[in-house]
Amino acid sequence: MLEHDREKNLTALAFAFFLSVTLIGSLIPKAYSQFLIISIYSSKQEYYLNDEIKLYGNLTHLGQSVYDGIVALQIISPENKTLTIRVASTGPVSQENYPVRITQFYPSDSLGNPKTTFNKGTFLYLTAYVVNNDLIRHSLYFAVNIYDKYGKPWDVSSSTGGIEPGETKFIVTGYPISWEFPSGTAVAYAVALTDEPKNNGVPHCPEAKATFQIATSEISTITTSTYKDGYFYLNFSMPTNSPSGNYTVRATSIYQYSTTTTQLNFKIRVPDLNNDGTVDxxxxxxxxxxxxxxxxxxxxxxxxxxxxxxxxxxxxxxxxxxxxxxxxx
Ligand SMILES: [Ca+2]
Ligand SMILES: [Ca+2]
Known part of the structure; x- marks a missing residue:
């Protein structure tokens, strides 16, 4: 009995210690967040519409580069619209290591049956399975980003809610493919976060990628995200009619229970010299x-x-x- 009580006391003590660490952590958010730091840069401060936007950065934990980190990146236009939300990694990472994760992500029909070629004027569907293997409920912000073969973000759709312990979510999202969508290989990225990075949401797991063909089976390659030794990279091109002005990049990460957030701005210049809203x-x-x-x-x-x-x-x-x-x- 005594032994049992002692065990209980130890558990209580351990819990109290955990609580106080957590409390101290939340009482001094600045010091706490300094455990984990994202540094983020763009290759230029100002881009023309046809330039490739190149973002890169480094994730450090207690001053050391994190070689298996994940960083959520949200790009917000001058009109406060989300251009894209991605999860870059700073090294080789695997979905299996994250309690809330995307187990499948593929192009499909509206019922979730795999399908790889889609014609213009029809709907593209993407099917995802998100699993919560944790013992607690998690908030879930799930977004799908579609890029054309030129690496231009075409569409981003998202949903928010929660995922219960042991739950598997089956998510099918649909997009009309307009006639302007370039033929060829397009790609979609699915991300699962606790919330949008602009609301300080952090990634649950690495992003998932799916490629599919629009109208033809011509193959093209799109390089948009890579990593090396604690660094992450994200390249993309601006959609044709992107507004000029200041874009915001919001970056967040979580690593060993520390979270962090940072922000970067870059500018898009459009040579509308007479300011009449068109380049002609x-x-x-x-x-x-x-x-x-x-x-x-x-x-x-x-x-x-x-x-x-x-x-x-x-x-x-x-x-x-x-x-x-x-x-x-
Ligand atoms: Ca000149
Ligand atoms: Ca003009």
């Missing part, structure tokens, strides 16, 4: 009128110097031409 012949005319000039020249027009190198030349023309047809949404 009138913008080309502005560059043409100043063509060949440099700072101090009579026909110098700083607005036409799109790349900011103090001369107006073919490179400025190319920048207008490459965004030709852009319309603000």
């Amino acid at each position: 012949i009138y913008d080309l005319i502005i560059v043409s009128a100043a063509y060949g000039s440099s700072e101090g020249s009579q026909n110098w027009n700083p607005i036409a110097d799109i790349n900011g190198d103090k001369t107006i030349d073919i490179y400025d023309l190319i920048l207008v031409a490459s965004s030709f047809g852009w319309k603000s949404t």
